[in-house]
Each structure stands twice: as structure tokens, then as C-alpha cells.
Amino acid sequence: MSRKPGKDENARRLAEAAGASMYARDRAAQALGIALLAVRPGFARMRMTVRDDMVNGHDTCHGGLIFALADTAFAYACNSHNRNAVAQHCTITFVQPAQKGETLVAEAAEQSLDGRNGVYDTKVENQRGELVALFRGASRVIPGDVARNVRAGKAKKPS
Amino acid sequence: MSRKPGKDENARRLAEAAGASMYARDRAAQALGIALLAVRPGFARMRMTVRDDMVNGHDTCHGGLIFALADTAFAYACNSHNRNAVAQHCTITFVQPAQKGETLVAEAAEQSLDGRNGVYDTKVENQRGELVALFRGASRVIPGDVARNVRAGKAKKPS
Amino acid sequence: MSRKPGKDENARRLAEAAGASMYARDRAAQALGIALLAVRPGFARMRMTVRDDMVNGHDTCHGGLIFALADTAFAYACNSHNRNAVAQHCTITFVQPAQKGETLVAEAAEQSLDGRNGVYDTKVENQRGELVALFRGASRVIPGDVARNVRAGKAKKPS
Amino acid sequence: MSRKPGKDENARRLAEAAGASMYARDRAAQALGIALLAVRPGFARMRMTVRDDMVNGHDTCHGGLIFALADTAFAYACNSHNRNAVAQHCTITFVQPAQKGETLVAEAAEQSLDGRNGVYDTKVENQRGELVALFRGASRVIPGDVARNVRAGKAKKPS
DSSP: OOSOHHHHHHHHHHHHHHHHHHHHHOHHHHHTTOEEEEEETTEEEEEEEOOGGGBOTTSSBOHHHHHHHHHHHHHHHHTTTSEEEEEEEEEEEEOSOOOTTOEEEEEEEEEEEETTEEEEEEEEEOTTSOEEEEEEEEEEEEEEESSTTEETTEEOOOO | OOSOHHHHHHHHHHHHHHHHHHHHHOHHHHHTTOEEEEEETTEEEEEEEOOGGGBOTTSSBOHHHHHHHHHHHHHHHHTTTSEEEEEEEEEEEEOSOOOTTOEEEEEEEEEEEETTEEEEEEEEEOTTSOEEEEEEEEEEEEEEESSTTOOTTOOOOOO | OOSOHHHHHHHHHHHHHHHHHHHHHOHHHHHTTOEEEEEETTEEEEEEEOOGGGBOTTSSBOHHHHHHHHHHHHHHHHTTTSEEEEEEEEEEEEOSOOOTTOEEEEEEEEEEEETTEEEEEEEEEOTTSOEEEEEEEEEEEEEEESSTTEETTEEOOOO | OOSOHHHHHHHHHHHHHHHHHHHHHOHHHHHTTOEEEEEETTEEEEEEEOOGGGBOTTSSBOHHHHHHHHHHHHHHHHTTTSEEEEEEEEEEEEOSOOOTTOEEEEEEEEEEEETTEEEEEEEEEOTTSOEEEEEEEEEEEEEEESSTTOOTTOOOOOO
């Protein structure tokens, strides 16, 4: 409402720069085939397909990898303000298993950001829109920017 | 004290059979290079080395993979009674980051097993014995055995 | 959309009957001065004022009582379908302290109900609408109804 | 081993001074009838009897009050180093209900204290030594001492 369009636009640009910068270095997300679908201030959406090498001894997607997807979306959401933020505490509730070949989408959304402490909720759903897991992460901002040479309102152009 | 040695021995054998059976099918643990070091009734110890493809955008081990290691130890501990058990809710607190090349060991120990509901704590430490993460998982027993053809006291011999 | 108005109406009546029945027996909520403001299927809103005898050694509202308020809202939300449900696991993140004399409102909303397992989120805010705490509770349905003599569509009239 | 007895003795004295100072101001703990049985560096033991006005709509001890007891033990353990510490995130798993008239004992023990971040586990048991709940709390040290005029090695004598 009262926010200036210019400010929102800058915040969005920062979030995208931070997300792109993180993803380029995020070898774990890449190795797990996690795609960054969208990142906005306080929000991120990621996608992962359950590969043959992602199933556990019960022949369903390893809970650790469902968590990894949810945690990745959380990480991009809490770093989207371009201030380095790290996870402190996370909880996950597994609602239903995910099967081999299924495509999971995780959406993380900011619930609270008070000084350096943030809380983010991630929902993980399968391709039928069914809930697979509910994740909540608490983050803490630490010194440093995520993407260098990017400031609100004037991203440095590559030379 | 009052337990018969034979009963303990059977329980240990069952735990080892359940662990071996799960691990053979656990493609995710294998793909992450997680080794099963020990499994006993209500207990499991696993090891994972932080590979180059396991670091996140902050160049430290992806929290999702620290969780995956802790969660795997939890899974083997809660399935060690050879009754199928699944994770319901897990929490993790990240104490310090893990670096590329470091070797992490996770030990999961049963805190409570009341009917079908169990609680297990996992500690993750690096090779210097420093605490990396504290994990707590709640499990629920579901129908079925982990390892087939194994019963307390008389594992069926392969024909 | 596709739900019949009659079904919704019955569900709402059941929720109100369950809430009233629980509250009449809920001596702890009464003793803490917790008021039941609203209950609907999968939802409850409660209010508590921070009394002089509710502050801790830091002279702010004892975290355990903020939890008690959030947990109470959760309990009424997860029992609102008139099937007995109990809390299994709860997590709370404290965002900012509450002061003596402040009035807190907790709203619990169903995030998932899959068979007998439910997940509910409660937000606790102060009278200025500022976030005080975020709570998440996992419930399990157990045998029995909350309010006796109430069935969908035909509440038994008192004779 | 390598700690000097004098240092341990000072730490213990500080813990007791911090505990006594907190308890004197902790009107919530007093109102709930919570007794401080013991406090040592990183440790506290508290006791609460389930009163008639502590039961919920299922006629068992309100989960919020079991949490309040566990959280209180956590608070005294994490403030036992005489540096002000506050709760950030807590989780609780309810193992079995507590009945009216039962006496619950909560023991909180430090699992990790890294800089300003601590993790503490609390076990709540009934008078038969049966597990009622498992609690884990994460704390953060904030500026200020708990007990004034007390320093390691030289508590100021009242004039």
C-alpha cells in the first residue's frame, strides 16, 4: 500500500541477485537436482524430483532429502534480503511419503523477521498438490552480504 | 541386570539383521556415502564425509545433508527392533558449521519407546569430537518387519 | 465450493459444542484466565491477560504461560471435529517478550489433518497486533468423542 | 580433571546465587507451586504437583503446565552461569499424561553452550520415575547478570 514501487522493485532485484549468487555456489542443491523456481523478498520456491538414488530402506524418498529440499527453500528465503543468514533450528513434520519419480515443490515464506532473527515456514507438496511435509526454520543474520556488488537500487553492471 | 543374556543376544542379532537389510536397500544413504558403523537395539552410529558436492552457498556443508546424516542414524536406531518404524517429527539445532573434507559421525540413541511411539536423540560431531548438530526424532511403528525371515532367537537360514 | 451449506453448518455446530464441553471441564484454562473467543472446524481463538502472578525472573510473561495459551488454542482447534485428540509434539519460537498487563490473543489454524494425525499452527499476538510467539503442534486422534450426545446434524436437546 | 576445585566451587556458588535471585522474582513459578530443588552450572531440578486447577478438558494435566515446569527448569539451567539468558525455541514431546495429584520432577541439563547459544534438554518424570515428557530448549545469552553483586570468587557481602 504505502510502499513505493521503487523500493519494492529494488527489494525484488536484490532477492533475485542474492538467489542467483547463492545458487551458483550451492553445489549441494545442484547435486540434488534442486531447481530454484522463484525468489522474492522473504520467499523462495524450489523443485526436486525424487531420483532412484534418493530412496531409503522403505523404498520411499529419504526423509533427509525431503528436509534438504525444504531447508534449501528456507535458506533462499532467509537470505533474500541479501544479508547473510544461517539456520539455527529447524523442525519438520512428515505428512505423507514421496515416491520415486515424484516431483516435489517447496515454498518457503517469511513469518517473522525481528532484528537478526527470522522464522520461515516451508510447505512441501507433490505434483498432485498433496502435502508431503511441513517445515519451520529459525534463522539468524550474520555479518556479510550474500551477493557482492549489489546494493538496493543500483546493481553493479558487469564490465 | 535381570535380563537374560540370551534375550540381549537375540535383540542384538535382530538389530544387526534389520540394519543390514535396510542398508542394502537404502540407496540414498549409499549415494551420500553414509556408512553404517554400528547398530544395536535402540542405537545406531553412522559416518559421512563432507564431499565437494555437499557444500551450500556459504561454502559449508549444506544443513540438509547434516540433517540427512542425523536422520539416517535415527532411522536405523528406531528400526533396530525389526519392526517397521517411520519418522513423524524431527528437530535439529545447528551448533557449528562443518567444512568440506570433514568427517562427521552421528550417534542416535533411544530416549523413549512407549507402545508404537519412540523418541531418539542424535548427536553429530566432527572428527575433532566437536558438536556440529543436535537432532531429535519422533517415530511411529507401522505394520511389517524390517528384515524378513528373521525372528528373535532363530534367524532363518538361507536355503 | 462443493460443500453443502448443511454440512458446514453441522461442522460448525459440532465445533462449538466440543469447545463448550471442553472449556467447562478445562480448569487449567479457567485458572489462567484464558477465554475462548471463537471455535470453528480446525480453528480456535483464545485470549489471556498477563497477570502479576504470570511473570518470570526477568519480569516478563513466563514463556511457559505463553506456551500454555498457544497450546490451549491448539487443543480446541484439534478437538473441534469432536473426536478426542491429544498433543504429541509441540514447538514454540519466542519472538518478543510480553509484559505485565498486556493482553495476548492466540489463533490456532489447521494446516493438515491426515487420518488421525493433525498439524496446527498458533500465532500469539499482543494487543498492538505484534507477534509474540509462533507455535506448531502435532496432534493424534484417540478413541472417544469430545462432547457426548452431539452428532452431526442432530444435537441432543437437553430434557 | 584439569579444573581447579576453586573454580568449580565458584561456579556452583554463582549458579546457586543466580537461581535464588531468579526464584525470588519468579512469581509465575511460585504461583504454579514449582519448587527449585537444585541448581548447578548448566543444570536445574524443579518439582510441581498437579493441582485440581491444572487439569484440562481431558481431565489430565494441561500440557501447557507440563511445558511450564520443563521450561522453568530449562530457564534456571541456562541462567545458572549468572549471565542473563532467554529462551528462543523450545520443543516438547508428550510421552504419557500426568494425573491430578501426581508429583512431577523436571531435570534440565546443558547439552551445548557455544558462545551465546545454548541447548538444554529437560526430562519430566512422575513420582514413579516414568517419563512424562521430553523437552529441548535453545537459549541465547543477552546483556546483564542474573544476580547482581555476585562475582566468581567474591560474592559481595551484604553490609
